[in-house]
Amino acid sequence: MADHLNLVPFVSVHHMMQLVLEIGVERFMDELTAYLEEDFRRWEKFDKTPRVASHSREGVIELMPTSDGRHYGFKYVNGHPKNTREGRQTVTAFGVFADVGNGYPLLISEMTILTALRTAATSALAAKYLAPRGADCMALIGNGAQAEFQAMAFKALLGIRKLRLYDIDRGATEKCRRNLAGLGFEMTACASGEDAVEGAQIITTATADKQYATILTDNMVGAGVHINAVGGDCPGKTELHRDILLRSDIFVEYPPQTRIEGEIQQLDKDHPVEELWRLVAGKAIGRCEARQITLFDSVGFATEDFSALRYVRDKIEQTGLYTELDLLADPDEPRDLFGMLLRFPGSSLLAQREKGLIL
Ligand SMILES: NC(=O)c1ccc[n+]([C@@H]2O[C@H](COP(=O)([O-])OP(=O)(O)OC[C@H]3O[C@@H](n4cnc5c(N)ncnc54)[C@H](O)[C@@H]3O)[C@@H](O)[C@H]2O)c1
Numbered sequence: 001m002a003d004h005l006n007l008v009p010f011v012s013v014h015h016m017m018q019l020v021l022e023i024g025v026e027r028f029m030d031e032l033t034a035y036l037e038e039d040f041r042r043w044e045k046f047d048k049t050p051r052v053a054s055h056s057r058e059g060v061i062e063l064m065p066t067s068d069g070r071h072y073g074f075k076y077v078n079g080h081p082k083n084t085r086e087g088r089q090t091v092t093a094f095g096v097f098a099d100v101g102n103g104y105p106l107l108i109s110e111m112t113i114l115t116a117l118r119t120a121a122t123s124a125l126a127a128k129y130l131a132p133r134g135a136d137c138m139a140l141i142g143n144g145a146q147a148e149f150q151a152m153a154f155k156a157l158l159g160i161r162k163l164r165l166y167d168i169d170r171g172a173t174e175k176c177r178r179n180l181a182g183l184g185f186e187m188t189a190c191a192s193g194e195d196a197v198e199g200a201q202i203i204t205t206a207t208a209d210k211q212y213a214t215i216l217t218d219n220m221v222g223a224g225v226h227i228n229a230v231g232g233d234c235p236g237k238t239e240l241h242r243d244i245l246l247r248s249d250i251f252v253e254y255p256p257q258t259r260i261e262g263e264i265q266q267l268d269k270d271h272p273v274e275e276l277w278r279l280v281a282g283k284a285i286g287r288c289e290a291r292q293i294t295l296f297d298s299v300g301f302a303t304e305d306f307s308a309l310r311y312v313r314d315k316i317e318q319t320g321l322y323t324e325l326d327l328l329a330d331p332d333e334p335r336d337l338f339g340m341l342l343r344f345p346g347s348s349l350l351a352q353r354e355k356g357l358i359l
Helices: 013-023 025-041 081-086 112-130 147-158 170-180 193-197 242-247 255-261 276-280 302-319 337-342 348-354
Strands: 007-011 052-055 060-067 071-079 093-099 105-110 137-141 162-166 186-189 202-205 212-216 226-229 238-240 248-252 293-297 323-326
Touching (some): 007 302, 013 112, 013 302, 025 112, 025 147, 060 302, 071 302, 105 112, 105 302, 112 147, 112 276, 112 293, 137 193, 147 170, 147 202, 162 170, 162 193, 170 186, 202 212, 226 238, 238 242, 337 348
Parallel strands (some): 137 162, 226 293, 248 293
Antiparallel strands (some): 007 323, 052 060, 060 071
């Protein structure tokens, strides 16, 4: 890629959209899932830590680092549920992928779109192991920015074609229905959460509220259902009534982070949970009974962003869909950083020195 050490490949929002459309959303989900699976299978190789979160009254800003010993990745991401009222996204993100050998970044990328794609791909990956066999109908509660991506991933990986949509804001449901029209879904706009879960074998919740919310009450969840809970991802921000958790077999990404941020923050610290990577690595089994209620308590983990950045890096090498950022200072002689500043064309420091103005 970049011939000059100062230049770092940069994937803008524009290029990310071109990349996704050139590959195709469903193929992108499929290929990204293969990268996620590959990295989940070598889970033990990764440095893992709960993400570093800075909370405020309005939202949260988080850093999500990880490394497999060869590459290092991190994502900057925010979560501000009130943002949409001001014309901003609830979640925005960007990330860096770097070479552990020399510490130099290999890629800097937008990750707002990429986060929606990787979150949906991870949800669908979990559902491959946990959803009831032959599931064809999903309730999608919360029809904001993540919603269509969830629908597309579940179509690509599980063949879900029936969607029951609900949002407290009817405009959001209408937007979702409009965007997904003609993409192979049979959609029903529902008047309530209770209505949405009717006949659905999979329930996805992707709402945004900075509080303990009860999007699903216990009576809304029947035997045999798989719940994909995406929106509860911060201390004090959950979507499910605690009683549902007590009836479910719970699957999580990284327990030390999920116990702080996920639905299971409502449970005792030692409540049993199973880890997603163990399903993928064949070390644990997912759904084993038709009447079992399974819950993927998704919060989003750093290795998923690492996998997504790794995938994008491979893809831009093939497509050329990136620009180069002059990001790293690169003096001719590595230790002559000040000399590079001094010799910068038009340097006032040099001019002053030549005129003897520096005493
Ligand atoms: N688990 C993960 O990896 C992950 C990744 C990205 C985002 N998220 C979370 O997913 C959630 C959705 O993100 P987004 O970007 O789509 O947000 P968004 O603000 O674009 O959409 C959220 C939608 O939820 C609706 N909503 C709020 N309260 C509701 C309720 N009580 N019932 C029904 N609908 C309700 C809102 O009207 C809005 O349309 C957020 O909480 C975000 O933090 C999780």
